[in-house]
Amino acid sequence: MRGPELDPEAPFDPGAVHAVSLSNGLRLRVLAERGWPTVSYQTFFQVGSRDERPGITGISHLFEHMMFNGAARYGPKEFDRVLEGRGGHSNAFTSTDLTVYHDDFAADALEVVADLESDRMESLRIDDAVLEQERAVVKEERRLRTDDSAFGLMEEQLEALVFLAHPYRWPVVGWMADIERITRADCEAFFRSAYAPSNAAVYLVGDVDPDRALQLLERRYGHLPARPPLARTPGDEPEQRGPRQAIIGFPAEAPAILVGWRGPAARSPDSLALDLVQACLAIGEASRLRRRMIHGGGAVSVNASWGWRIDPGVFMVFAELPPGGRADRAERMILEEVARLADRPVAGAELRRARALLRSALLHELGTHHGLAQALGQAEALLGDWREAARALGRYEALGPADLRRAARAWLDPARRSTVILDPREAR
Amino acid sequence: MSGVVQPPLVRERLPSGLEVVVARRAGIPLAAIRLLLRAGSALDPPGRAGLASLVALSARRGTRRLPGERLDAAVEATGGELGIGVDEDAAVAGLSVPVGELGRSLGLVADVAATPGLAPAEVARLRRREVAGLAHDASEPGVLADRALLRFGYGDHPYGHPSEGLARDLRRTTRAEVVAFHALRWRPSRATVVLVGPIDVPAALALVRRRFGGWRAAPGGDLEVAPVSRPRDRRVVIVDRPEQGQAQIRLGFPGLPRASAEHAAGVVAGAVLGGGFTSRLMEAIRVDRGLSYGVRGRFASARAGGLFVVSSFTKVESAGELVRVALAELARFADEGPTAEELDRMRAYLGGLHPLSLETHEAWAEKLVEVELYGLGPDEVTGFRERLAAVDAAACRALSARSFGGEGRLVVAVGPARRLAPQLEHLGPVTVVAPGAVM
Structure with missing residues (x-):
């Protein structure tokens, strides 16, 4: 240890x-x-x-x-x-x-x-x-x-x-x-x-x-025979030319909304910047979406997730609304907060908070043998080098407000969002 | 197989009655902080299910010195996230902070405990949010099954409602009740601070004295929860969700309090029956029949008592078969107990999991909270292997025969009642309830 x-x-x-x-x-x-x-x-x-x-x-x-x-x-x-x-x-x-x-x-x-x-x-x-x-x-x-x-x-x-x-x-x-x-x-x-x-x-x-x-x-x-490499499935994706939306009918008492964007591949430097964007938006009670939607807006919960992948990942924001809550209003709040990040640089204290939260999470992850092995494997699979697992903390420190703004602009464009709404009425 | 080395524990009791336990431990440069408050949901007054939880949520939303957003900013500037979890026996505040931030963070936790703001607007907002959150939970079949198990497994006992509360009770809970519960139940004489990490112990104790030294409470409030009584009848409860394709299943039987001398036997018996991937239930239900993705069986124990619980799920048309197979396995175990091979394997398995479960400062802090809350012995960690070794087949069989070999038995199923009732009605009188009855 x-x-x-x-x-x-x-x-x-x-x-x-x-x-x-x-x-x-x-x-x-x-x-x-x-x-x-x-x-x-x-x-x-x-x-x-x-x-x-x-x-x-x-x-x-x-x-x-x-x-x-x-x-x-x-x-x-x-x-x-x-x-x-x-x-x-x-x-x-x-x-x-x-x-x-x-x-x-x-x-x-x-x-x-x-x-x-x-x-x-x-x-x-x-x-x-x-x-x-x-x-x-x-x-x-x-x-x-x-x-x-x-x-x-x-x-x-x-x-x-x-x-x-x-x-x-x-x-x-x-x-x-x-x-x-x-x-x-x-x-x-x-x-x-x-x-x-x-x-x-x-x-x-x-x-x-x-x-x-x-x-x-x-x-x-050592004695296992070598075998031909796996043939990969092509993964080309056409450009998204406007917002997409789906409504799901489900027997529930209250609505929910999930908004997503196609992000970069893990190897892009913007992946780290989007980790910080995620922390600013919805990690911790002082995050922008928690403050706006939960403490101030009547939402039950709001979370953001940004999962790194070999090919483009998906940046998601999920919110649960109270019975009768309006999904369009919730979507507007999410888009406004994302736009603020794309329009104006985050303040120094907010960026330090985001870095500190990610640092704690990373130290916890690397604090067990299981977590360390997992981090080495993920770094090699997604980034091509297990050494990257040791470099993440330093890389967050090197990113500034302009990097977050650039990443939010590049990847969280409202015109390229996809929205899924859970409509409890549809199931009645 | 190597054992677990326990870091030295340093204890102190402040004049207010607050207990402090500090463990210095090498590792990542974060300190785990816990504040254990013996103020769980079993102390919710009748008709106010969820009050203890609402108090904890409200306290987290700001202190007299630092209203909500300023408290959030102060906590999270260090990378910590302060949460207060509530179960039937306790509220536990916890966070991890860089070692150099220990003093400031302890000050924030002390303020939350001693002088929360409990602002009327915040209490009202949280109450609305909790009720709305329950509306979401009402469409989660697993949540409905767990709630029905508590409601019908514990009956009128204070453990018979979920810690998150019931919507009808939360709606009528007042801010005055929140303030009164805090004043009566959150008191230093019923609280323990636990610190674990690469910390300077004398300095950490001095910080606790300084930050928590001013916390005082009026006398009173030392209420113990009555022991759980054993259910003696058989019944079937179906929570009706006509649209589900899969039924959630729970079986409940009499169990044990956490501090019981039979706890180790319960751990071993639970593991043989329903722990890991080789348990009897897993083999019978998943491996041999493909009935479910998962099945668990264990003694779920709290301070005043517990239940033996089996949890699983299967497509609606297989619900009767899954329950039949599970009950047959339990009956066979109550008759025969574990085999010698099972005993050896499970002792090795549980002994191996033990160090894996204590690898981090956070895990140690949680374990020390458990020791304090349930009044466990000083050898709870170091004596674990010896206690496992002392469990024999007769002890497992005797405990099992008393728990699920008797008459007390609850079967809960969540799904379409019209299709489930015919599969389960031979197991006892069937009660069909709407999801709202347990929310």
């Missing part, structure tokens, strides 16, 4: 990361953090919904479920049983860009975890019974998070408005008809291409000896 003398501008030492690429293309990154007896072991596959095609949307996510159901050395139901028996737990997530498997465990279980992970990467079993079981589970997940959820439906609709052509227009979980359509042959083809070693990286952070850990990983993964 890092000591109290830590330099706040470098939350971990990038020079301490041991980085190796195997001949099959698999990347290994190991960071020893010896102060606490746990390890985080994360495998990032560079595949998500952006790599899918219509007809089998959701296959990346469905396949994530398949990965827990047995391989050559560890059979069905054994992965979690063995890991839990050694004091660890495991989970995974799929996003538009990535599929990530993360194991967190007591340090002495490292050998077993490397064996479990390399086994399923090498020789996953894919059979019809497992596919049918996981298909049913994923359909329940979709019902929970989307079909019976007001926000889930709104978010799904917003992505489909913001993107006409890019694969980001379909949901990560997939359309229900596609989830039902995916075959075992689809899964086998997906495994061969998307789970090739050259499309993956392993991040190990925690109480380990880095040299021995690297030797272990090389032993477990």
Whole structure:
């Protein structure tokens, strides 16, 4: 664990990361953090919904479920049983860009975890019974998070408005008809291409000896054959020439509104500036939208989210309104506050507040082995270099009021917004 | 497997009765601050469900010295975000700040606790906002299920309403009641300050004395909540949402208070039945049958008692099957207890999760609040593994037989009553309520 003398501008030492690429293309990154007896072991596959095609949307996510159901050395139901028996737990997530498997465990279980992970990467079993079981589970997940959820439906609709052509227009979980359509042959083809070693990286952070850990990983993964790279789905997107809007009827008592803009790709310098814009708009009680819409305007909640992606991300503002509240009025408030940021530079104190909030959030994220491994993997996947995880704090400090204004002007143009309104009346 | 090393704790009691617990710990240069106030929603007066929460929200909106927006600006200038969470037993104010800002931030928290503004316009606005927020919650099937579980699981006990309150009660709550609750229940003699991080302990104690030393309250207000009584009947409650494609399911059984000597047995039994990905319920419901994306079972324990709760969801037409499978697994466990392999695996699993759950200053601060609130022993953290090791199959079986092997049982389902009732009516008398009944 890092000591109290830590330099706040470098939350971990990038020079301490041991980085190796195997001949099959698999990347290994190991960071020893010896102060606490746990390890985080994360495998990032560079595949998500952006790599899918219509007809089998959701296959990346469905396949994530398949990965827990047995391989050559560890059979069905054994992965979690063995890991839990050694004091660890495991989970995974799929996003538009990535599929990530993360194991967190007591340090002495490292050998077993490397064996479990390399086994399923090498020789996953894919059979019809497992596919049918996981298909049913994923359909329940979709019902929970989307079909019976007001926000889930709104978010799904917003992505489909913001993107006409890019694969980001379909949901990560997939359309229900596609989830039902995916075959075992689809899964086998997906495994061969998307789970090739050259499309993956392993991040190990925690109480380990880095040299021995690297030797272990090389032993477990070094013999896996190289495979051809994944063919990517084209992601061109035509220019948006005016506002777009959708209204969703849902059995609810009160309306809500979600406004979104197509932002830059993660690698753009404006991504960092939009983090600061997000903090000014809706992080903390002193943020502009909270003050205006909640403390002064009768809204129930307002949040902004700016998620970095390999291709253009979406900057979103979501507000819940009281029963009978007017969505057009709420949208006007959101657009006025966004316009103020685009028109006038933020004051020094406001910018310092935004930086301080992001700094706290980043330090918290990097304060656990899990968070550090996650940050290294995200930085490498989205920005091309894991060292970027150590540079974020310094980069926020380097941005000034003009950068925020430029980013707001460039990306949050009211003429290029997309709006989704939850109308409780439609369902009556 | 390595154990958890607890940072040394330094304790002090101020003349006002305020307890202070400070733990110096290396790590990120932020200090975690918590103020525990034993003023949870179980102290809401009858007909005023949500008062404790409204008091906390109102206090957060400004002090006599710093009205709302100035307080927000002062808190957030350091990168901290001050929140006050309320559950059945306590209100807990918390934030993380750079170590060098500890004094100023403690001053702000002390002002919020001792001299909140409770401005009439702010109280009225917050009341409207809370009621409007409940209107949104009313379309969340999971929220409806949790609320119905409390309402019908605890009945007339003070735990029988959600901490966020009920819309009808909030609407008639007055600012005078907010002021009176604060004066009576937010008192230094029922509060504890917890600080964790790379801090200078003597300096931190001096800061607490200076910032909180002037906080005084009139005598009184030391009210304890009566123990939860065990439900003895079987019933089915359906919250009718005709348009849903998926049913939210909760099962409730008699449970334990958090400080019970059987807590460790409850943790192990809960993990075997409904924790992690290898639990019996997960295997029977998700892995073997694909009925749900998730299922959990655990002893949900608070100061005066608790429930054993199973939570899951499935497409409406499978609701009866999911409940049948879950009840069969619980009955089998109450009869047989865990196997030796399950006991070993879950002890290792829980022992491994323990250090993972205590990796940050924030996590330690939360744990120390838990120890203080529930009156747990000084070995709560360091003795965890030994307590796990002492749990045997007989202890799990005895506890389970008493909890879900008896007559007391509540089944809650949220979804279309017309389709759910025929699937569940053999399990006990069915009560159908509208969502508004639990909001």
